[in-house]
Amino acid sequence: MNSPLRRWLAVLVAIHFIFLFCGFFAPYDEAEQDRAASYAPPTKLHFVDVAGRFGIRPFVCARKEVEDSSGGYEEDCSHTYAVRFFVSGTKSHLFGVDAPGRISLLGTDGLGRDQLSRFLFGARLSLFAGLLATTLALIVGLIVGMAAGFYGSIVDTVLMRLAELFLALPWIYLLLAVRAFLPLHLSPEQTFLLLVTLIGAIGWARPARLIRGVVLSGKQRNFVLVGRNLGATDFYLLRRHILPQVYGVVLAQAALLVPQYILSEITLSFLGLGVGEPAASLGNLLGALQQYHVLTSYWWMFIPGISLIPLFLAYFLMANALQRRLEFIPI
Amino acid sequence: MCALKLKVRSILGLGVIALQLACAWAIVPPQPVRPGEELALSTAQSGKYGGRLAIALRSEPKTFNPVTLVDGSSREITGRLNADLIHINRATQNTEPALAKSWKVSKDGLRYTLQLRRGVRFSDGAPFDADDVVFSFAVYLDEKLHSPQRDLLVVGDKPIAVTKVDAYTVAFQLAQPYAAAERIFDNIAILPRHLLLKTYEQGKIGEAWSISAIASEMAGLGPFRLKEYLPGQRATIERNPYYWKIDKEKKRLPYLDEITFLFVPSEDAQVIRFQSGETDLISRMSADNYAVLERDQQARAFHMNDLGPGLEYNFLFFNLNSVLPKGAGSVAAKQDWFRKVEFRRAISAAIDRDSITKLVYRGRATSLVTHVNPANKLWLNPNVRLAPRSADKAREMLRTAGFSWKQDGTLVSASGAPVEFSILTSSSNAQRSQIATIIQDDLKQIGIKAQVVPLEFRSLLDRVFQTHEYEAAVLGLGGGDVDPNPQMNVWLSTGSNHLWNLGENKPATPWEAEIDGLMKQQLSTLKVPARKRLYDRVQQLVADNLPIICLASPNILVGAKNKVGNFNPSILDPYVLWNADELFLQ
Numbered sequence: 001m002n003s004p005l006r007r008w009l010a011v012l013v014a015i016h017f018i019f020l021f022c023g024f025f026a027p028y029d030e031a032e033q034d035r036a037a038s039y040a041p042p043t044k045l046h047f048v049d050v051a052g053r054f055g056i057r058p059f060v061c062a063r064k065e066v067e068d069s070s071g072g073y074e075e076d077c078s079h080t081y082a083v084r085f086f087v088s089g090t091k092s093h094l095f096g097v098d099a100p101g102r103i104s105l106l107g108t109d110g111l112g113r114d115q116l117s118r119f120l121f122g123a124r125l126s127l128f129a130g131l132l133a134t135t136l137a138l139i140v141g142l143i144v145g146m147a148a149g150f151y152g153s154i155v156d157t158v159l160m161r162l163a164e165l166f167l168a169l170p171w172i173y174l175l176l177a178v179r180a181f182l183p184l185h186l187s188p189e190q191t192f193l194l195l196v197t198l199i200g201a202i203g204w205a206r207p208a209r210l211i212r213g214v215v216l217s218g219k220q221r222n223f224v225l226v227g228r229n230l231g232a233t234d235f236y237l238l239r240r241h242i243l244p245q246v247y248g249v250v251l252a253q254a255a256l257l258v259p260q261y262i263l264s265e266i267t268l269s270f271l272g273l274g275v276g277e278p279a280a281s282l283g284n285l286l287g288a289l290q291q292y293h294v295l296t297s298y299w300w301m302f303i304p305g306i307s308l309i310p311l312f313l314a315y316f317l318m319a320n321a322l323q324r325r326l327e328f329i330p331i
Numbered sequence: 332m333c334a335l336k337l338k339v340r341s342i343l344g345l346g347v348i349a350l351q352l353a354c355a356w357a358i359v360p361p362q363p364v365r366p367g368e369e370l371a372l373s374t375a376q377s378g379k380y381g382g383r384l385a386i387a388l389r390s391e392p393k394t395f396n397p398v399t400l401v402d403g404s405s406r407e408i409t410g411r412l413n414a415d416l417i418h419i420n421r422a423t424q425n426t427e428p429a430l431a432k433s434w435k436v437s438k439d440g441l442r443y444t445l446q447l448r449r450g451v452r453f454s455d456g457a458p459f460d461a462d463d464v465v466f467s468f469a470v471y472l473d474e475k476l477h478s479p480q481r482d483l484l485v486v487g488d489k490p491i492a493v494t495k496v497d498a499y500t501v502a503f504q505l506a507q508p509y510a511a512a513e514r515i516f517d518n519i520a521i522l523p524r525h526l527l528l529k530t531y532e533q534g535k536i537g538e539a540w541s542i543s544a545i546a547s548e549m550a551g552l553g554p555f556r557l558k559e560y561l562p563g564q565r566a567t568i569e570r571n572p573y574y575w576k577i578d579k580e581k582k583r584l585p586y587l588d589e590i591t592f593l594f595v596p597s598e599d600a601q602v603i604r605f606q607s608g609e610t611d612l613i614s615r616m617s618a619d620n621y622a623v624l625e626r627d628q629q630a631r632a633f634h635m636n637d638l639g640p641g642l643e644y645n646f647l648f649f650n651l652n653s654v655l656p657k658g659a660g661s662v663a664a665k666q667d668w669f670r671k672v673e674f675r676r677a678i679s680a681a682i683d684r685d686s687i688t689k690l691v692y693r694g695r696a697t698s699l700v701t702h703v704n705p706a707n708k709l710w711l712n713p714n715v716r717l718a719p720r721s722a723d724k725a726r727e728m729l730r731t732a733g734f735s736w737k738q739d740g741t742l743v744s745a746s747g748a749p750v751e752f753s754i755l756t757s758s759s760n761a762q763r764s765q766i767a768t769i770i771q772d773d774l775k776q777i778g779i780k781a782q783v784v785p786l787e788f789r790s791l792l793d794r795v796f797q798t799h800e801y802e803a804a805v806l807g808l809g810g811g812d813v814d815p816n817p818q819m820n821v822w823l824s825t826g827s828n829h830l831w832n833l834g835e836n837k838p839a840t841p842w843e844a845e846i847d848g849l850m851k852q853q854l855s856t857l858k859v860p861a862r863k864r865l866y867d868r869v870q871q872l873v874a875d876n877l878p879i880i881c882l883a884s885p886n887i888l889v890g891a892k893n894k895v896g897n898f899n900p901s902i903l904d905p906y907v908l909w910n911a912d913e914l915f916l917q
Contacts, residue, residue, distance in 0.1 A: 033772055035686045071622060071693055111690055111768060187782070272758045277768045277783045291761055292599035293619035 005321035011314050016131075019124040026117035027096045027103055031278035034102055034112035037063060039298050040073045042107045050077055058083045060103050107300035109288060113278075119304050122280035126269075127311075129196050129281075130262035134254050136200025137261075141207030142250060146238060148208070149215025160212065166205035171264075174202065176273060188279040195274060199264045207253045211246050218245040248326040255319030259312040266308075282308065361583040362572045368450035369432055370577045375897045377578045378586040378915025384895070385610045386908065387595040392566065395549060395557060396540040397520035398470055398478045408566055408592055411911050412454075413520030414552035414575070416445055416464065417513045421901030421909040424813055426513045430459070430521055430552060430575070431501075440508035440857050447499040452573035453523045454556035455547075461495040466524040466531075468493040476537055482820065483515045487855070508855045510862055511814050518811075523550045554585040554912035566592045576912055586896075586915035590908075605890060606631065612898075614889040614906040617762055618693035621888040632894070638887040640697045640706040641902045643809040645763065646879040647682070647754070647770060649675065651831045652799045653839060662802055665752055668744060669803075673732035675877040680718065681725040681777050682770055687883050691765045695888065699881035701870045702821075706884075706902065707813050712867040715874045725777050742778035751780040752802040755794065758785035763805045766882060770805070795830060805882075806830065811904055815853060815866050822850050822869065831878045842876045893917075 018025050034040075045058040062079035066072040081101030087093050097103045106115040148159040178198055186194065218224065224241045232240075262282070268274045269283020270290075277284070285304040288294050294301050361380070364370065392405040397413055400406055418429040428434075431445035451459040471480045472490045484491050487507035494502045505512065526548070530539045540549055546557040552575070555568035569589045576584040593610060595601045602620045605613040606627060613624075625635045649669035650662055668674045684698035700717035703710055718724075733745040742750040756767045767783040774781045781803075786794070794801045808828065811817050820826035824838040824847050838844035846869055853865040873879070889907050891898045896915040900907050908914075 031772065033769075035683075035690060038690045110765060111772075272785050276785070277764070278771065290599075291619065292602050293617070293623045296623055297619075 005318065005325055008314055008318035008321055012318060015311065015314070016127060019120060019127055022117075022120035022124045023091055025094050026114070026120040027093050027105075028114045028117045029091075030113070030118050030121035030280045032113060032117070034108065034114075036065075037073070037102060037104070037108050037112040038110055039071070040104060040108045040112070041298075042300055043102070043104050044075065045083065045105075046077075046080070049080070060097055060101060062101060106303050107298070109285075109301070110294075115285075115300060115303065118280040118285060119282075119307070122282045122285050122304065123307070125192060125275065125280065126262050126265050126282040127258075129192060129199070129265040130258045130260075132196045133199035133203065133261040133264070134257040136196065137203035137257060138207055138250055138254060140201070140204035141253075142211055142246070144204060145208040145211025146215050146242060146246070149212035150219055150234070150238060150242065152216075156212070160209065163205040163208050166202060167209075169202070171202050172267065176271070186276075188275040191275045195265055195268060199261050203257065203261065203264075207250070207257070210249050210253060214246045214249050215242055218242050248322070252319055252322045252326065255315055255322055259315045262308075262312075358588045359570050359572050361570060361574070364577060364581060364583060365450065368575070369448040370450075370575050370583075371428065371432075371448070373576050373578050373584060373913055375578070375899070375910065375913040377580045377582065378896045378913070379917075380582070380586050380588075380915075382587055382916035383589040383591060384587050384612065384914065384916070385591045385593060386612045387593045387601040387604055387610050389596060389598070389601070389615070391562065391594050392542060392560075394541055395544060395560075396537070397522070398476055398480075399537055401479055404592075407905055407908065408557075408568065409520070410518070410553070410905060411555045411568055411590065411908065412549070412551040412553040412557060415516050415519050416447075416521065417516035419514060419517040419812060419903070421903045421905075422899055424903065426517070429516075430464075431516075434513065436512075440512075441505045443503040443505070443512060444496065445501050445503070447501065448575060449499055451552065451575045453525075453550040453552055454571040454573060455523070455526075455550035456573060457523060457525050457550065459521070459552060460498045461501045462498075463521055463524045464501045465493050465495050466528060467519070467522040470522060470527075470531060470536060471519065475534075480519055483816075484519075486512075508857050510854055510856055511816060514812060514814055514816070521552055526550055555590060558589065563594065565594065568592075574912065578913075585912040587911070590911060605633070608892075611892045611895055612890070612907045614887070614900070616888050616890075618691075618695040618885070618888065621695065621890075622693060624890055628890075633890055633892045635888070635890040636900055637695055638889065638900055638902050638906070640704045640884045641809070641887040641906075642704060642707070642811075642813065642884075643807050644699055644702045644704065644881055644884050645766060645805065645807040646699075646702070646881045647678070647803060647805050648831045648879040649752075649803045650799060650801050651839070651878070652833060654799065654834060656798050656800055662800070664748070665802055668734075668750060671732045672876055673728045674734075675880065677725040677728040677732070677777070678774065678779075679877055679880045680721050680728065681773050681779075682880065682882065683720045683773050684717070684882055685720070686769055687766055690769065691762050692883060692885050695886040696883045697886075699884055701873045701881055702808070702818070702879070703870055704884045709813060710815060710863065710866055712870040714867070715870050720773075722773075722776050729777065736778050740778045741780070749780065750778070751782070753782040753784045755784050755786055755791050755801050755804040757788040757791050757806075759788055762885070763807070767805050796833065799833070809904065813903075815850070815862070815869075819850055819854065822846050822873075840876070842872050843878075846872055 040063060043060045045060060047058055048054050059080045059082045061075040061077040063073050064076045066074050081097035083095055083097055083103060085095050087096040104114045104116065106119060108114055109118065144159050144163065148156040219242060224237060227237055227241055265274060265281065266283035266286060269281040270287045274283050275281050282304055288301055388404045388407060390404045392408050393402050394400050394405050395409055397409050400409055415429050416431040417426050417434065420427045430448060430451065432448045434443055434445045436443055447461060447464065453459055470476065471478045472484055486505045486509045489506035492504040496502050527536060527539060530536050542560060546559060549557055554571055554574045556571045558567040558569040560566045567589055570585055570587065574584055578584060595604055598616055598620060601613060602616060602624060604610045606624060621635060628635050651666065651669055655663055688694060688696040688698055697705055698717055700715055705711055729742065734742055734750065737743055744750060754767045754770065756763045758764065764783065764785050771781045771783050791804065795804055808821060821828045823829065824835040824843050829835065832839055838847050849865045849869050853862045856862045856865065887902045887906055889900045891907065894917045896917050897910060897913040899910055901909055
């Protein structure tokens with residue numbers, strides 16, 4: 001494996017590992033409200049106490065409301081809480097502070113919920129929705145693309161016209177329409193599965209067309225023709241000779257489709273059609289920015305949106321590295 | 332020759348454009364006061380003529396016809412184009428003479444005789460007299476038109492009989508005594524008989540004065556008249572030069588040349604327009620947006636006002652409808668819980684209303700125990716008090732009602748089913764969605780799993796009013812008046828806003844039957860203390876039986892540029908434009 005590919009893959013694995021175990025990395029549950037801390041800014045970490053002594057263990061100060069009815073908060077460093085690592089309560093967490101102290105490194109939302117915890121839980125949902133939807137789209141795309149490319153004639157015509165039909169669909173409206181027809185009472189888990197199925201079922205057409213192209217040229221290769229002449233079955237040829245040729249395309253497509261489908265989930269949740277409250281998703285978190293006062297008053301509410309830039313960049317750079325590698329794959 | 336023709340055409344074309352521009356910018360001067368005109372005197376500060384005022388509306392008007400209008404935007408504009416006989420002063424909340432300069436009530440309270448002002452003219456210059464009044468009430472009472480005002484004008488199941496005594500005297504005969512009867516004249520716009528009689532006789536008055544109507548074919552008695560309506564952009568109203576009010580300096584009102592209503596679909600966009608100076612007045616905003624504007628008020632020459640609690644009340648209610656659609660078996664099963672008063676009381680006890688006022692309304696709201704806001708001092712029953720939130724009490728009530736808890740803390744019914752339900756909210760109303768999320772968290776603490784389902788507002792109303800496909804919902808109702816009478820359609824079991832159980836032929840429960848009786852009795856009781864006693868009992872029954880679980884009443888938050896004179900906002904709708912005739916630009 002070449003160096004940039006390995007580097008970006010490692011970055012993505014690390015990011016997904018953190019999100020997968022978000023319950024451990026997040027200091028609180030995603031739905032836990034602290035009603036005394038609505039839109040509280042990020043908690044500052046201190047290393048120097050009031051007496052000016054430096055300590056290795058960071059601590060946070062208590063938070064109190066400013067007494068001018070502005071709704072703001074200020075630190076009260078007469079009460080401090082040391083940051084503890086590997087704390088265990090009802091669940092184990094990487095870090096936390098003793099009650100009644102609260103640590104909100106990315107601030108809180110309107111209901112006093114910790115934004116870091118909601119970001120981690122929300123990102124897990126959005127990222128894994130993207131990954132699962134990509135898997136589904138690629139499986140369908142692989143089957144359709146290989147069948148169309150390998151068998152040609154009427155099978156190819158029917159499948160590719162169907163793919164073109166799916167490509168021409170205004171998918172966002174289709175998703176909105178399908179979601180509107182479904183029952184109201186869906187649990188967050190059901191909504192998650194529904195989103196994944198919808199996004200994946202609609203997105204198979206593009207990879208199918210690409211795979212078909214690779215199969216069309218791949219089936220004309222000499223070793224495939226020889227295999228056929230020697231009596232190999234279609235299934236054998238597809239499995240042993242054609243499938244290895246499309247791996248690269250599938251992987252590069254996966255790296256491109258994952259961010260696209262994450263964005264689809266975000267869009268649906270942003271429009272209120274994703275998982276409902278109190279479950280977090282990146283779309284739900286960004287949805288708060290539709291309100292003017294949030295846009296103008298609470299800068300920390302932008303962090304989930306900004307965090308998508310490095311994440312998507314990592315995916316695209318990996319896709320780039322994969323495509324470069326493909327150019328050197330000996331077939 | 333050809334070149335000359337072209338030149339002439341160009342000059343003519345330019346001339347037409349210039350004429351159109353001149354017409355668009357033409358200002359209608361007020362007519363001088365003529366002898367014999369019985370004009371009303373405004374007690375507000377005298378202002379100066381001139382200027383245009385801009386305000387944003389959330390949606391476009393559906394019509395300019397006062398007989399058929401039901402939506403807020405149409406009411407906001409049309410209210411400025413028309414006048415009523417007796418008006419509720421939004422500042423004092425008392426009635427005051429409008430087109431009727433005085434009125435007498437017979438001893439039995441059944442006959443109201445109104446003396447009309449002489450010399451009053453419609454905005455097209457045509458004179459106004461008793462024939463216009465008789466015609467207007469005939470239209471509103473016409474059953475075929477389904478005018479929303481008709482409900483108010485039917486007393487004791489009989490429509491009010493309106494007769495012309497002479498050219499400037501009209502008598503109104505009621506079938507039974509009607510409490511605060513003069514208040515029903517508020518917002519009943521007097522129509523121009525000379526323009527609409529023919530249309531009415533042709534049976535087409537429902538279609539008259541639609542949004543595509545020509546402005547010059549409309550006339551009213553309000554301070555303004557329609558100038559232009561550009562769909563998707565704005566509606567402009569200009570001074571009615573014949574308006575029947577003068578100021579202390581005997582200058583005919585209104586002072587403003589024009590008011591422009593800009594159509595701005597979201598609250599946030601309205602706030603941005605006001606902040607940037609594009610609009611001069613703003614109302615109906617969230618406490619969060621109010622805080623944003625409050626920060627800016629010094630720098631940008633506008634001021635913000637918190638008028639305190641309004642008449643809007645937000646509440647949670649359950650689907651208690653006896654008629655449910657096919658396939659709504661799950662709702663029917665849950666109605667066994669919803670119908671238990673202990674269940675509703677437990678839900679009410681578990682909800683943290685203080686958090687709702689603090690987090691959702693930033694403290695600019697009042698926690699509610701019934702639908703009557705503490706600000707409504709005249710009608711509030713002070714003996715109905717809000718019990719502090721208590722999850723323990725809620726659990727006790729649920730236990731009494733036969734519910735129990737599984738080991739994991741989930742509440743289960745007597746049949747062992749986990750107690751779960753969905754709460755519908757309007758997706759366009761961020762405050763109500765937040766309220767539902769707070770309730771969801773509060774109910775989780777007593778083992779109830781509630782799911783918040785934000786829906787587009789029309790779909791939500793459709794489910795509540797038409798299909799009854801819902802389990803619980805968070806909604807709000809607003810009162811146009813502090814008096815209990817406008818609330819009749821909410822509390823009568825046959826009322827169109829009897830949300831929790833619509834379409835009842837007879838009261839479903841003994842307490843609803845008692846509320847029906849009390850509301851009807853207060854309607855025909857003329858003495859205020861006696862009415863108050865009856866309405867106190869209604870409040871007690873509502874607090875005991877909780878058909879709606881009242882949550883909070885937001886404050887009325889408004890703002891205006893510093894240059895707007897006589898700005899005197901009210902907690903009654905319309906909050907900022909109720910005295911549009913007295914507003915002026917300094």
